[in-house]
Amino acid sequence: MSGIKDRVAVIGMGCSKFGERWDSSSSDLLVEAAHEAFADAGIEGKDVQAAWLGTVASFRTGQPLAAALKLDYIPITRVENACATATDAFRNACYAVAAGIYDIVLAVGVEKLKDSGFSGLAVAEAAGADVNPPVPPPSQFALAATRYFHEHGISYEDGKMTLAQIASKNHHNGTMSPKAHFQREVSVEQVANAPMVAWPLGLYDCCGVSDGAAAAIITTPEIAKTFRDDYVLVKGLGLSVGAYGIMRSDWDFTHFPETVRASQAAYQEAGISDPRKAIDMAMVHDCFTITELIIYEDLGFSPKGRASEDVAAGTFTLEGEVPVNTDGGLKCFGHPIGASGIRMIYEVYKQLQGKAGGRQLKDPTLGLTHNLGGRPGSFTCSVALFGTRD
Amino acid sequence: MAGISSFGAYVPRYRLGSESVGWESAGQRSVANFDEDSVSMAVAAGIDCLNGRGRNLIDGLLFATTTPPYAEKQCASIIATALDLRRDIFTADITDVLRAGTTAMKSALDSVTAGSAKNVLVIASDSRQGAPKGEAERNSGDGAAAFIISNEDVIAEQAGSYTITENMMDTWRSAGDQFVRSWEDRFAIEEGLERILGEAVSGYMKKEGLVVTDVAKLALYCPDARRHGQLAGHLGFQPEQVQDPLFGRLGNTGVAFPLMLLASALEDGSPDQLLLTVSYGDGSDVLGFKTTTSIKDAEHGLGVSGYLDSGVVLDSYETYAKWRDVWLTDSSSRRPQAQSPSVTALWRESEQNIRFHGGTCNQCGYVQYPAQRVCVECQALDDYAPIRLSDQPGTVFTYSLDYLAGTVDTPLAIVVVDFEPGGRTLCMMTDREVDEVQIGLKVEMSFRKLRVVNGIHNYYWKAIPRRKAK
Incomplete structure (x- = not known):
């Protein structure tokens, strides 16, 4: 296995304004993101030989x-x-190159969430026996927060503060x-005292539900040199899918094995x-604040149970x-599900x-993106690493 | 001789009482939670009655109620499946009249006496609604009673029966009526209860060659407390012979009422007592039972008293009104409308969803819910034994309290439960006070109605705090 390190390069990227894009359809968002990427790379649509659409x-x-x-x-x-959709579209595009x-290929992610008429995430699920509890995403991650606080002896007040x-x-x-959905300061006190959504997570512990799209133009490093000097190289791509953690009585709810496995795979490819x-720098899947806290540990940035010290x-x-x-x-910035992974790559x-x-x-030279989709006990996780050219 | 070999009961956790704002009555009554109905309460009473007894010994199940969730579709089959009974049993719903419970009991006794069945489970359960703030609402209660009728190890033998049938329109509900209707009560008492029950009880005494003083305890149906004492006196019974009708604590539980009083009498019973059960509705059934020496050593579950002692009084009448759809709430703006469940999927998943079977791997012993074709521990293929988890104790591993899930029961408690023999599930918790939900809480599973969509009453198991007697 030779891995992906230094075998593909990103030569152009685009990202739509994220937010409540009442006036834009999914197709409008695709045009907005893709044409910024075309202009950035200096190509036209007819130059694209294959494309992957994440949604x-x-x-x-x-x-479409x-x-x-x-x-x-x-x-x-x-x-x-799941929430790793855009990064997986990007990953498949990389492998084809x-x-x-x-x-030259295009990877693009898009999501239009605000046409549902509901303020939360309202994605229809396939008909089945419909006996599983209606567990909205905040509660899924609240299960992890409750257990994390308990396991590490953190009081509710201290945990909320972290x-x-x-x-x-x-x-x-x-x-x-400028393209973020929300662009205002929110104080620690405002977050800690916000209305409860799913104990112990309050309103400001939750990410935005947004519309948006993001796009990337991928080619080989050799071709990249003919387009621009500051192209970005892919250093590692890890993907891990786990779907049975919830069935295991020994799983602790305080770490996500999918993140550990996907990051280890990417680190190995990149030689980290x-x-x-x-x-x-790292762009991680902070769908909820507790998720970001646990990710610090799963990515190996903080020792297990000690991330709150690094936060402080x-x-x-x-x-x-x-x-x-x-x-x-x-x-x-917001979370249009199928677009978020490429939005993270855009920032890196x-x-x-x-x-x-x-x-x-x-002067950053190595950046990471991380997506976690599904719910504790059953995730798709992608980790990607990007570096400047040598 | 045929008789009762086991009994059980169920009373919901919640009560309306003097502490409930807007409830204009000094006494308490039991109230089914928003996710309970006659079927779910029947399952709870059935579990209490089985109390570890071999479920494979049960040859039949008779379910009596006036509040079946379906007009067309058997409820006994749902209950039999949830109780994990055999497939080759006879089942029936006996409905439409307040004496359906004693009718079911008599049918079971006749089957066992005739030898067509050895053990028959009889469950009576009701959740009738009176109009808001009216007398019927005030005097009613929700609950269930269950008995195993058998030829062996009986704690109370059948001691005769007598039945009157009379077409009588004093209490009724038409198809589609939400609330119980009744005619002027002076007529209902004089020409209904007093006259018909008098005829039934004296008919029984004459047929069996007994006198009223032979009766140790009378389990008597009557719609309210004041008239209950008057009626017993009218029938010739002394107050000490009358089983406490539990008005002010339980309420009139309809079809289940006289049978819950019989269960109460059995809880307190001693050998060689004549127990008389008298039901009412389009006539009357009188059933006599004579307790045996086995009653001294009989083990039973929580029973009526255990469940009554573990109640919680609601803060307000408003909560009850929301649960019963008397007070409509706007839940549609929060979440998309629920879609109809797939009937095919319901059928396919009946073992895991209704019987609540997990699987124990035959290779490595790992317990998993639902059962997995490929073992989560050792990846063995299609090699597991079913394990019933519905009556296994569990412990809360972690939880969330969701304020936006769009339920009547805000916040919705979502819990991860570890079962004692192994196996873990994520499920809803019900019958919970918010501050008692915590890691380490001891729970048990309870069969509940999730929702009604497309006319399908979708039942599943939820965790509840253990209902042990105080």
Whole structure:
């Protein structure tokens, strides 16, 4: 196995404005993201040889992408893999290029969630016996929070304060992201005292439900050189699917094996042994604040049960040792499910190019993206690593 | 001789009482939770009655109620499946009249006497509604009683019966009526209860060659407390002969009422007592039982008293009104409308969803719910033994309290339960006070109605705090 390291490059990216895009259809969002990526790469739609469309609920096939962009009868595959959908579309596109099948491909993710008429996540599920409890996402992760606090002897008040610091950090980062859904500061006290959604998680512990799209143009490093100097290289791609944790009486609910396995696979491809030291920035799946806390540990940034100490020390702020969710994360940038993974890659790409505006980090060279889809006990997790050219 | 070999009961956890704001009565009555109905309560009473007895010995199940969830579709089959009984048993719903419970009991006694069955489970369960703030609502209660009728190891032998049938329109509900209707009570008492029950009881005494003073305890149907004492006196019984009708604690539980009083009498019973059960509705059934020496050593579950002692009084009448659809709530704006469950999937998953079977791997012994074709521990293929988890104790491993899940019961308690023999499930918790939900809480499973969509009453198991007697 030779792995993906340095075998594909990203030469163009686009990201729509995220938020309540009442005036835009899913197709409008695709055009907005893809044409920014085309312009960034300096290509046209006719240059794209194959495409992967990631979406969970907005489209069922690849056809709407061809219709929206007027692509030239090329192969298009629709990808769905829970909240890791966009990254998995990106991953499949990378493999097709690495295999030498295509030279220039498009990976794009989109989601239109705000046409449902409901303020929460309202994705229809297939008819079945319908006896499983109606467990909305906040409660799924509240199960982890309750157990995490219990397991590590953290009081409700202390635990809420740690989670509030995570939300407040992401809100701060979001104020410097013009395309983010939410762009205002929220204090630690506001987060801690917000109305309860699913005990112990309150309103500001939850990410935004948004519309949006993001796109990437992928090619080989050799071809990339002919387009631009500051292309970004893929260093590692890990994907782990677990679906039976809930059936195991010995699973602790305080770590997510899918994140551990996907990150280890990506670290191995990239040749990373000390992630906290090697990685300059991480875009992680902060669907809820407790998720981000547990991810710090699962990615190997913090020892098990000790992430709250790193939160208190400011390790994950823009100025910290490993800045996390520099663009505001799912919390503020928003979470159109099928688009989020490529939105994260967009932020890493811009940061590595030094084009991240007010939130620009100092000379990052290695960035990570992480998506976690499903629920505790049954996740799809993707971890991707990106680096500047040598 | 045929008789009762086991008995059990069920009373919901909740009560309306003087502490309930808007409830204008000094006494308490039992109230089924929003997810309970006659079927779910019957399952609970059945479990209490079986109390560890061999479920494979049961040859028949008779379910008596005036509040079946279906007009067309048997309820006894749902209950038999939830109780994990055999397939080759006879089942029937006996409905439409308040004396359906004693009618079911008599049918079971006749089957056992005739030798067509050895053990028959009889369950009476009712959740009747009176109009808001009316007398019927005030005097009613919700509950269930269950008995195993058998030829062996009986704790009370059959001691004769007598029945009157008379077409009588004093209490009724037409198809589609939500609330019980009744005619002027002076007529109902004089020409109904007093006259018909008098004829039935004296007919029984004459037929069996007994006198009223032979009776140790009378389990008597009557719609309210005041008239209960008057009626017993009218029939010639002394107050000490009358089984406490539990008005002010339980309420008139309809079809289940006289049988819950019989269960109470058995709980307190001693050998060689004549227990008389008298039901009422389009006539009357009188059933006599004579307790045996076996009653001294008989083990039983929580019974009526155990369940009555583990109640919680509701804060307000409003909560009850929401549960009974008297007070309509706006739940539609929160979540998408529920879709009809797939009947095919319900049928296919009956073992896991209704019998609540998990699987124990024959190779490595790992218990998993639902049963898995490929073992989660050792990946063995199709090699497991079913294990019933519905009557296994469990412990809460973690939980959430959801304020947006769109349930009547906000916040919705979602729990991960570890069962004592192994196996874990994520399920809803019901009958819970918010502050008692915590890691380590001891729970048991309870059969409940999740929702009604497309006319399908979709039942499943939820966790409840253990209902042990105080």
